[in-house]
Amino acid sequence: DADVTQTPRNRITKTGKRIMLECSQTKGHDRMYWYRQDPGLGLRLIYYSFDVKDINKGEISDGYSVSRQAQAKFSLSLESAIPNQTALYFCATSEDSGSHQVDNEQFFGPGTRLTVL
Amino acid sequence: QKEVEQDPGPLSVPEGAIVSLNCTYSNSAFQYFMWYRQYSRKGPELLMYTYSSGNKEDGRFTAQVDKSSKYISLFIRDSQPSDSATYLCAMSVSPRGGYQKVTFGTGTKLQVIP
Numbered sequence: 294d295a296d297v298t299q300t301p302r303n304r305i306t307k308t309g310k311r312i313m314l315e316c317s318q319t320k321g322h323d324r325m326y327w328y329r330q331d332p333g334l335g336l337r338l339i340y341y342s343f344d345v346k347d348i349n350k351g352e353i354s355d356g357y358s359v360s361r362q363a364q365a366k367f368s369l370s371l372e373s374a375i376p377n378q379t380a381l382y383f384c385a386t387s388e389d390s391g392s393h394q395v396d397n398e399q400f401f402g403p404g405t406r407l408t409v410l
Numbered sequence: 411q412k413e414v415e416q417d418p419g420p421l422s423v424p425e426g427a428i429v430s431l432n433c434t435y436s437n438s439a440f441q442y443f444m445w446y447r448q449y450s451r452k453g454p455e456l457l458m459y460t461y462s463s464g465n466k467e468d469g470r471f472t473a474q475v476d477k478s479s480k481y482i483s484l485f486i487r488d489s490q491p492s493d494s495a496t497y498l499c500a501m502s503v504s505p506r507g508g509y510q511k512v513t514f515g516t517g518t519k520l521q522v523i524p
Contacts, residue, residue, distance in 0.1 A: 297453070332516075333418070333516055334516065335414075335416075335498065335514045335515055335516040335517060336454070336498070336514040338511070338512075383453050383454075385453070398444075398456045398459065399456070399512065400455075400456075401453025401454050401455065402453050403451070403452055403453050404451070404452070404453055
């Protein structure tokens with residue numbers, strides 16, 4: 294079974310709709326991340342969470358919100374979807390080992406392709 | 411100017427060729443340099459990881475960092491069709507404690523033709 298799973302894998306929605314993307318992990322990692330990937334722009338960080346009570350904005354958090362329901366679950370919501378939120382969304386996890394060298398490896402889920410019409 | 415620049419390709423090479431993938435960066439504080447490989451319809455996965463300058467070899471893959479030129483490279487020897495993927499460079503600074511922001515390149519799409 295995959296260590297990091299995302300649901301749904303594909304979603305088409307309309308402008309103004311509320312959308313939730315879900316991420317679950319079995320790696321036992323404390324740190325979880327949400328990225329979006331756009332052609333020519335690469336991966337950009339939306340939100341990250343160090344643990345259930347620690348949630349932080351990334352570089353492009355406007356229009357998004359998150360919820361860390363448990364160590365293993367991190368959800369991303371688009372409160373009112375707009376067409377420029379059409380992108381590939383990735384959840385990732387990393388280990389907080391206390392060693393700065395290990396923290397850099399992030400484990401990505403398979404992605405959710407979101408289209409906002 | 412982006413902090414990390416990477417040629418998007420696509421790059422097409424015949425099987426067995428040596429492949430060179432490159433990134434340049436502007437933030438001299440970057441100390442950790444990574445290469446991720448992303449297959450179609452999959453998430454990125456870490457391929458190589460280096461700290462500061464120098465070379466690191468892992469099988470057919472060699473990662474090279476030149477901090478004086480702010481330039482990193484990934485070399486693939488004896489390339490195989492299974493190496494066909496998008497390769498993303500990534501970099502981070504190491505602040506004491508807290509989150510280490512990882513800055514990703516846009517990725518270079520590689521196709522190895524049998």
